[in-house]
Amino acid sequence: MSKPRVAIFDFACCEGCQLQIVNMEEEIIDLLSVVTPVEWREAISDQSTEYDIAIIEGSITRPEDEERLKTIRDRAKVLIALGACATIGGVNKLKNNFGMDDVKSSVYGEARDMPHLSTYPTKAADEIVKVDYKVHGCPIDNREFAYIVKCIATGKEPVIPYYPVCVECKEKENVCRFEYGEICLGPITRAGCDARCPSNGAWCFGCRGFVDDPNMNAGREILEKYGKTVEDLMHRIVLFNTGRKEE
Amino acid sequence: MGKSIDINVHHVTRVEGHGNILVKAQDGKIEKVEWQVPEAPRFFEAMVRGRNYLDIQTIVSRICGICSVTHSLAAIKGVEDALEIEVSPQTDKLRILAHYSEQVESHSLHLGYLVAPDLLGVNSVVPLVASHPDVVKTVISLHKLGNQWMELLTGRMTHPVTIVPGGFTKLPTEAELRGLQKKIKEGIPALNTLKDVILSLASRLPAFDRPTEYVAVKDKSVYSFYHGDIASTDIEKTEDVHNFESCVNEYVSPQSTAKWTKWHRDSYAVGALARFNVNADLLLPMAKDVAKEFGLKKGCCNPYMNNVAQLLELYQVAEHGLQLIDEVLTASIKPEKPVSRPKAGEGVGCVEAPRGILFHRYAFDARGNCTRANICIPTGQNHANIQKDFEVLVPQFMDRGQDELKLIMEMLVRSYDPCISCSTHFLNIDFV
Numbered sequence: 103m104s105k106p107r108v109a110i111f112d113f114a115c116c117e118g119c120q121l122q123i124v125n126m127e128e129e130i131i132d133l134l135s136v137v138t139p140v141e142w143r144e145a146i147s148d149q150s151t152e153y154d155i156a157i158i159e160g161s162i163t164r165p166e167d168e169e170r171l172k173t174i175r176d177r178a179k180v181l182i183a184l185g186a187c188a189t190i191g192g193v194n195k196l197k198n199n200f201g202m203d204d205v206k207s208s209v210y211g212e213a214r215d216m217p218h219l220s221t222y223p224t225k226a227a228d229e230i231v232k233v234d235y236k237v238h239g240c241p242i243d244n245r246e247f248a249y250i251v252k253c254i255a256t257g258k259e260p261v262i263p264y265y266p267v268c269v270e271c272k273e274k275e276n277v278c279r280f281e282y283g284e285i286c287l288g289p290i291t292r293a294g295c296d297a298r299c300p301s302n303g304a305w306c307f308g309c310r311g312f313v314d315d316p317n318m319n320a321g322r323e324i325l326e327k328y329g330k331t332v333e334d335l336m337h338r339i340v341l342f343n344t345g346r347k348e349e
Numbered sequence: 350m351g352k353s354i355d356i357n358v359h360h361v362t363r364v365e366g367h368g369n370i371l372v373k374a375q376d377g378k379i380e381k382v383e384w385q386v387p388e389a390p391r392f393f394e395a396m397v398r399g400r401n402y403l404d405i406q407t408i409v410s411r412i413c414g415i416c417s418v419t420h421s422l423a424a425i426k427g428v429e430d431a432l433e434i435e436v437s438p439q440t441d442k443l444r445i446l447a448h449y450s451e452q453v454e455s456h457s458l459h460l461g462y463l464v465a466p467d468l469l470g471v472n473s474v475v476p477l478v479a480s481h482p483d484v485v486k487t488v489i490s491l492h493k494l495g496n497q498w499m500e501l502l503t504g505r506m507t508h509p510v511t512i513v514p515g516g517f518t519k520l521p522t523e524a525e526l527r528g529l530q531k532k533i534k535e536g537i538p539a540l541n542t543l544k545d546v547i548l549s550l551a552s553r554l555p556a557f558d559r560p561t562e563y564v565a566v567k568d569k570s571v572y573s574f575y576h577g578d579i580a581s582t583d584i585e586k587t588e589d590v591h592n593f594e595s596c597v598n599e600y601v602s603p604q605s606t607a608k609w610t611k612w613h614r615d616s617y618a619v620g621a622l623a624r625f626n627v628n629a630d631l632l633l634p635m636a637k638d639v640a641k642e643f644g645l646k647k648g649c650c651n652p653y654m655n656n657v658a659q660l661l662e663l664y665q666v667a668e669h670g671l672q673l674i675d676e677v678l679t680a681s682i683k684p685e686k687p688v689s690r691p692k693a694g695e696g697v698g699c700v701e702a703p704r705g706i707l708f709h710r711y712a713f714d715a716r717g718n719c720t721r722a723n724i725c726i727p728t729g730q731n732h733a734n735i736q737k738d739f740e741v742l743v744p745q746f747m748d749r750g751q752d753e754l755k756l757i758m759e760m761l762v763r764s765y766d767p768c769i770s771c772s773t774h775f776l777n778i779d780f781v
Contacts, residue, residue, distance in 0.1 A: 112367075114391050118414020118507045124458065125496055125506050127489045131478070139475075145462065146473035147362040163391070193411045196396035205395040210608075213601035221390060241414065241507045302504035302511050303518030307407055341404060 106255055109141035109153035110184075111174055113160030113167050114194055114224070119185035119237075120145070120159055122244040133248055136255040155180045155254060158233075161187040161194040162225045175231040180254055183227040184247070186240035186342055190311040193240070194224040195344035235260065239295055240309035240342060246294060263293040264314045267306050271297035279305045280328045285338050289324055290316040309342045352377055352747060356755045363463040363473065364767050370758050372743060382743050384736045384762075386605035394722040402428045402514060402691060402717040409709070409724070410508045413768050415458070417508045418451040418499065419702040422575070423709040428514045430696025431713050434689050439677060440516045445575050446673050447502035447512060448700065449666035452574065454495030454506075455703035456621075456659040459766045460543065461488025464656055467760050468550040487542045491663070494536045498670075501525055515687035523682050530674045533667050537635075540663055544639060547660055551643060554653040555757050559741050561650060561734055562614050563623035564596070566701050572624070572631040572665055574701040580627045582648075583613040590699035593708040597725050602732070609733040610725070616733035619705025620765060621658035622649065636665040652738055655764045659703070691717025702727050704766045728767045735765060 110120060123130070124145065140150035156178035162168050175181055186192030197205055202221060206214035213219065227233050235254065237247050246262075253260040263269075267288040271278075274297050279286035287308035288300060299306050325335060339346075354374035361368050373381040397408055405428055406421040413420060422444060429436065436444075462474045465484065471477060477485050496506040501521050504510030511518045521529075567587055568577030578587035579596050588596055597610040611617065625632075625640070629647040632640065639661040640646070645654060695712040705727025712721040738761055746754050 116411050116414040116417070118411070118417060121414045121507055124462065125492075127493055143360055143362050145363065146475060147466075148472060149362075193396065193408050194391060196400075196408065197392050199399070200395055205392045208395040208398070209390070209392050210601055216601065216603060218387070218603065218606055219390060219601075221392065240411065241505075298505060299510050304504070304510045304513070337401065338404070341400075341408060 105136060105138045106154035106180075107140045107150070107152065108137045108155045108157065108251075109150060109174075109178075110139070110143075110157045110159065111141070111170075112143070113158065113171070113188070114163045115160030115185065115187040117159065118241040119187075122241050123247065126244050126248065129248070133251060136252055151177060153178055155182065155251075157182045157184050158188050158227050159184045161191050162227065162230055163194065163197075163221050165220075165222070168225075168230055171227065171230055180234050181227070181231065182235045182237060182250070182254075183233045184237050185242045186238065186309050186311070188227045189233075189236040189238055190343060190346060191224050191226040192309065192342050195342075196340060197221075198223040198344050199340060236262070238262070238292060238310040240307075243295060265293050266313050266316075267291045267293045267295065267297050267300070267310075269293055270295070271300045271306075273297075274301050276300045280324060280330075283328070285330055285334050287335075287338060289321050290318075305338075307341055308339060311343065312346060352750070354747065354751050354754065356751060356758070358755065358759065361759055361762055363466065364763055368762060368767065370739075370755075370762070372754070372758070374743075374747065377747070379743055379747075382739045383604055384732065384739055386607045386732060390606045394724055397711070397719050397722045400719050402432060402711075402713055402719065403689070405711065405719060406509075406513065412724070412726070414507050415455050415768055416451065416702040416704070416707075418447055418503060418512070419700055419707055420709075421509050421512055422448055423698040423700045423707050424711070425512060425514050426698030426700065427696045427709040427711045428698070428713075429689075430698060431694040431711055432514070432689060432692045432696070432717070433694065434515050436516055437683075437685055439680065439683055439685060442673050442677050443502060443517060443520070444512060446670055446677075447499065447509070448575055449670045450495050450498035450502060452495075452662060452666045452703050454492060454499055455766075456663050457488060457491035457495055457543075459703070460547065460656060460659060461485075461492065463763055463766075464760075465546070467756070467763065468547070468553050483542070484546055487539045487546075490539045491536060491543065494532055494539075497532065498529060501529055513687050513689075515689035516685055518687060520682055520684065523678055526674050526678060526682075530671060533671055536667060540667065543663075544642070544660060547657070548642060551657070554651075554656065555746070555760065556651070557653060557738075557742055557745065557761075558650050559652070559738055561737070562612060562617035563626040564612065564617050564619050564730070565624040565627040565706055566699060567627055570631065571669070572628045572633070572636075574624075574666075579699070579706070581612060581617070582623075582626050590708070591697050593697065593699065593710070593725065594723070597708070597730060599725060599729075604736070605732055607726070607729045607732055610730045611733055616737045617730065618652065618734045618765075619727045619730045620655050621662050621703075622652070622655040623705060624701060625649070625658040625661070632661070632665055633668040635668050636661040639664055652734075652761060653764045655766065659766070691715065695721075702768070704728055704768050705730060726768075728765070731765045731767065735762060735767075
């Protein structure tokens, strides 16, 4: 197979995940040996409608973006969702806790009804089109990104952790954040980040989404043990996981 | 000239976010010159309502990947102002140091990856790998320096973990700070290489002056990015940051999903050139020398010189960063834990993002949950000024023909180092 052509497209997001690709620096050259970039607006001026792999960064928040995403899906053989905004909606979904009129009024005031300011509740990419692979996290880990792209380019199936962040956190020998009286989302969040936040003295924010099969009973036990409520937990879960199925 | 021009750049490339340029001229008569910002709005001010004061910086950091440290710091300063939280001198110095890492990361990315291809006549940094390997190597080393600096102080590159209300969740060790000091010193020769390259290409920056108002943070004795009041080149006295709304005067433009601003004129500019025009006297020696080499003087009103102002700021934060590390090491690192508690109140945080002055305001209830937020972003403050520049620039440069005019306009937008995700997201050029 010839080198797959890759195009990167961004929707509503901070573009921090694209920045992690830039942050690979000279290691990008390594990736260029297996794929050819044909469109990447933030970094290059070339544009193309012919690509094999489409990488989608950001959430969908407007009807016109939904159409654009469907067109990209039709053109691509493989579609990768890049980062929390695309994989789970991420912080953009905080908006969905409010009515859209309320959201628009609170930012744009009396100008809220101008047509170019239209918005609808945030969607992750897989709520609109089929997503073949997800690069989790906010921001993504660029080593995991490179691994997934290389797997796809060489016809291998990437292995993404299905277990919780606690597993990696224990390996790092961190003291459990619950011991500090904090609410940490490590027990229900997909690993793969090397427990980056707990290892830096903070709790897990849940940016990689839930594990495949969260053990909610164990979760409740932890909350009880440390005198926390489900409400406390939900207050933090909504940051990156508003509207995700939870019990 | 009787020329017809039809420029329609839909989504300008090599900028952060989405913006369009639209120019229409028939027989030498300009019918339309427009800077459009179609970025999808994200409604952060609405989304933070109900969130706890400890989670605010985590959310608003996601406004922008390239200014995530700046947004976090603005939020934290706003929270601390509202909740009356005092921080130690150690925290203050380490935060400024963390903030500098973002100036290095962002300025080197902008100058090296986004602007240099224009000056060298190519479409992206990719062909430069073969044609100018030393330049690319230099840019990578500086960008890496910024990232490693950021990772040490904030826990990772992009979206900081350690900086929270009250202090740091994890402090660097003295050995790590000495290591950083060494890396910064080793970065100076790379800075000199970048400077020489830009100096040799400086004549390619269009000669275009348009007097405007420049707005930046001003502190007493340092060229400030973090502390201080709001200063304008149009007035003598400074304005307290708590009154920022009366300076920015935000309004909604039909051309843009980002709000626009104006103060003493139709528009004003923020960013490195604004900071230079306000604070040039306070630059440290290395940066002053660079200004001299480029002939950059206070009062410059060529927007393309923002690139040069960014270059001298790289020297400024390197030199001041080294001093700050010395001060922290001399006092020795104390194992301070962040301390904060909820309280009702309202506060403002103001800092300089790499691309200009940034304001955050928050109100909290007694449980420390946010009830109201207002965020005013640098690129949003530059949009109206870009439009005004376009209106003067197009008639001046129309004779150059469509392709060159298009490039000059794209270069102008890039000079502002716009962060359209921040202001919502922007950049397309439509010459119709």
